[in-house]
Amino acid sequence: MQFKYDVIIIGAGINGLAIAKAMAEKEKKVLVIEKNHIASGASSHSSKLIHGGLRYLEHFEFSLVREALQDQKYLLDNYPDLVKLRPFYLPIYKNSKRPLWMIKFGLWLYSFFAKHGEKPMEISKEDFLREFRAIKEENLKSVFRYFDGKTDDSVLTHTISKEAEELGVEIAEKIELRAIEIDDNIIQLVTSDGTVETNLLINATGVWVDEINREFSLPSSYTIEKLSGIHLVIDRVLVPEPLILETSSKRIFFIIPEQETTTIGTTERSEDSDVDKIRINNEDVEYLLNESNNYLKKQLTRKDIKELYIGTRPIIKSQKDLSVMSREYKLDLHHIGQNRVLHVYGGKLTTFPSLARKVVKLLIN
Template identity: 70%
Template sequence: MSFVQKRWKMQDRYDVVVLGAGINGSAIAKALAQEGKSVLVLEKRRIASGASSHSSRLIHGGLRYLENFEFSLVREALHDRKYLLENYPDLVRLRQFYLPLYKHSRRPVWMIRLGLWLYTLLAGHGQKAQEVDKALFLQQFNLLKADNLKAVFRYSDAKTDDYALTCRIADEAEACGAEIVEDTEIKSIRIDDKEVRIELDGGPVRTGVLVNATGAWVDEVNARFGLPSSYTIEKLSGIHLVIDRVLVPDPLFLETASKRIFFIIPEEATTLIGTTERSETVEVDKIKVNNEDIEYLLRESNAYLKKALTSKDIKEVFIGTRPIIKSAKDPTRMSREYKLDLHRIGQNRVLHVYGGKLTTFPSLAKRVAKVLRSRQAVAKQGDALKIGQS
């Protein structure tokens, strides 16, 4: 699937202008257009060119988030997973995921059993998680080492084609009347008491509502155009290796030597291995894959595989940068919850989307639409409304 750039004869004014045509920006545009608003989406590159097409391609509740007691996030993500499975069955499919535990695993068997029970309970539907026979597991996953295997669990989650899913949502947004313009550079954004004026190559566009859904670029956009904001993000880059063949029959979650989680996921003719969580300080457009990341993923995978992988087995390497709301925690333990940061400037509203994950875009878009409906009469000039998920 490939989008061809569209040349719109843009209007002079829109009810809402959305910055960024990733999964969240496209979904927000769709939700607002469904309410009858005129919506323009400005994308500096192409639809889904950022993390929305460079993710781990999973639609999941986030089993490991339960360790941080993020029950509301997991519940919301599982609700969205159900919605996506029902409404996009050609793009989002339920799969069996396996979680083997070894003697060196940080998480004991009882913890995994409890976590999977709670995960299934929060989902409220679907096949229950269960422990599976180790011998049968090793027979099916015959490229894995058998050494020190203690137990194996199986549960359900979903996979998708992240690029195709984002393009579908963008198509639906356009069908509802939203306009999406790609390869567009914003020259300036000026906000006075009456309007937001966005200068483009083709001339100015005016609006009363600006939504910044630029993902990992959110801080850079705010700094460049002097937009008010209440949060900052941690940029975590996730490196993925695409191996040139299928290594396992079903998705597999494993622990690294440092007790982090990584996965080995089969696709049609390849295997996806990932991901890293490297904190970045450079601009998003300057983030690159380095050899240390590749060697790390190969080393951790080879600890479990009978036949070691080498760089010659790698078909492709890609990197996606995730925007995580900054906190004092270790980056790997920072919350994946999103925040909606609403500011009122005169008669205008500026709303920033901080954080978010592929799975939760339906809830996030609904929440943005609700905030813009219900909060406009509440916010006072100069105030910022910080809306979380609670």
Template identity: 35%
Template sequence: MDSFDLLVIGGGINGAAIARDAAVREAKVLLVEKDDLASHTSSASSKLIHGGLRYLEYYEFRLVREALQEREILLRTAPHIVRPLRFVLPQTQGMRPWWLLRAGLLLYDLLALRGSLSWARSVGRNESALREPLKDGSARRLLSYWDAWVDDARLVVLNAMDAAERGAEIATRTKFVSARREGEYWHALLADGRQVRAKAIVNAAGPWVADVLKRQLREGSASKIRLIKGSHIVVPRLSEGDHAYILQQPDGRVVFAIPYGDFTLVGTTDIQVAAPGDACISPEEVRYLCDAANRYFVRQTEPDDLVWSYSGVRALHDDGAAEAKAVTRDYHLELDQDPGAKLLSVFGGKITTARALAEEALDMLDMEGRRSTRVAPLPGGDLTPPFLAYLDQLRDGLDPALVERLGRAYGTRLRDLLGDAATRSDLGRHFGAGLYEREVNYLVEHEIARSAEDILWRRTKLGLAMTETEQKRLADYLGDQGPSCNGSVPGAGTSSI
């Protein structure tokens, strides 16, 4: 029977970050995930690394401050997949007053302290690129501030890769069945029949955290969760440029409109649901998001325009808030007080603060060792002038747009991916949308990708640009059944994307 210091249940951002931090501290770690990495909530986010401007309304100053600190860390340690993003905030009659928005943004910048991003400011009347997409009368004045964009699923994968390269075992498509305490160890059973033992278990199962406690571990909990569904739609571009918009709504919520390649990502909703499997966008949510965008943009969008949609269920710590939008996004860590082998459960959290959550979790488990995730780059994040020169050299032999995409996805690991390839013919079979055989093989060998869906909707997001025929060609090459309908039918989406 294999023995570990730590068994992590769940391959979302919290589980992957905890496995990475434990591996950095030289603990022996096993992470188990019943599906693919980031196959549920962690790939169904708004793709933002941000402090959470609207959380200031609920006086969550500690959370905002921590998230802004983590934003700065991620901009340094993962600059290939995390990049600054400018937001434009229209002030509309009947919504939050100008003075309140200005004061909120000032406090937001002050909480960031010596952050690297520019401070908020008013948008000048001559800044037509920011104003032209908006309807006349939809905004009296505009404010501008900065946060960051992230490839959310890749952030999860890179945390897991770093953990694996430091000695952790990452077991995807491996369901956790049960565990029982025997003295100083948990004895656990996995779905493939494998039995392992661990000194501690971290239950980071996201929306399934309560189910794992009750059914697999047969343990109680003082904490409760609220399952909140967030849905997004992807539509043809509503504005040009690389800036995003944050749109106030009559119900007090805000909706983001974010550039997403050739499209615009609009989201999110906040709907309480009964079960983790309820991650499916409803016609009412689609209508809500279309209306939210149409209040502001000249280019109107309707449900028939949808290119894609997706939903995820967030397991938020139940703080007693009456409305879903008011439930705290802060995380809560519960350490079981029974003697013997330790059990820690993760409730809530957000993708921005996963590293800090992991650090605190391992401190609670009394795991000693280096605490270097604050400064250590994630795989590919050690960008230096020599690497930037390498990218320029690649552009001479490869399509510049392809080099740009690969550089942003893999950073310095692009050297490993390309090897001696210098021209397009060196990349092997072309599956479509700039996806070549060499990249596919790299994802299988180094990033634990197993299916077309893993590659198209989590590792690369190229499913948006590929035809069903091209997707099937990739599936045949990999020997699976192809991507699910959620990755190929416009308008369909679940938390598994």
């Protein structure tokens, strides 16, 4: 690491790296400091969807969905090998908590906002059951198909990291941040690899944002709720294409086929402990197995699980129902003498292009 940078970013997740790349495109000298390794946080523990979030429509989060679908189109066009459009199947059963008209309207609105041109449609039950042999027929009422994006979150994040490095961004991994000293003229960061200086510090530590602010007494306008979600990786392919399903409590979950496995997720749990102490909870594993088994002919057990992973995201506090809480991000800028400190609160994997663009607009005239 050199001594003085135009911008220092803490956190090498998708957001920190996308901001680093966007700043380097503006010819800024950028350093990214990461305590672990690139994409070690939420950016490699997500559902790996590049989507607007169909379910956010029922909470009237139209601007979030529209923006995410614009980002989806950008990513489909610019990273065609990494972000693929896939058909998602939405089977509706007799005991579904959502009325059919609502689902039809939601799918229509979602495709109206999406820019990829693929329209949703109703599929015959017979065709669906012929292809999705593992799925129960009992009480199946209708089936819809729509299109959304799928990626590998870790590979995508590493790709953005490489692009940032090609533009001159320095990324320092396994760095311990020991102190942040701010006076009117300069911000100094004391790290395990030496001291570095800047006038612009960006805190892109995702769900660690509060912990950094607390430890280093940084000014901030928000605090967060930590919301974790687990995924089960089943040791074989259960379905030919992704399925979107409803839990008995009206939540949404996905069964997503990979090349040789199937990913099922996710759960939502509010966490009180430090982020690094968050662990997979047995209750959540049972919950996902039970909810999946409601739809599967052959019941899954723990023996079918090849791998489990947990990710945690920040949700800005003050919002009430966790499952409804907005996934919208906030940029929180503070001026201290000649210095600026920017905190990034939230931001989906999908929305990193627009988030990075907004950060540049906010910071560079």
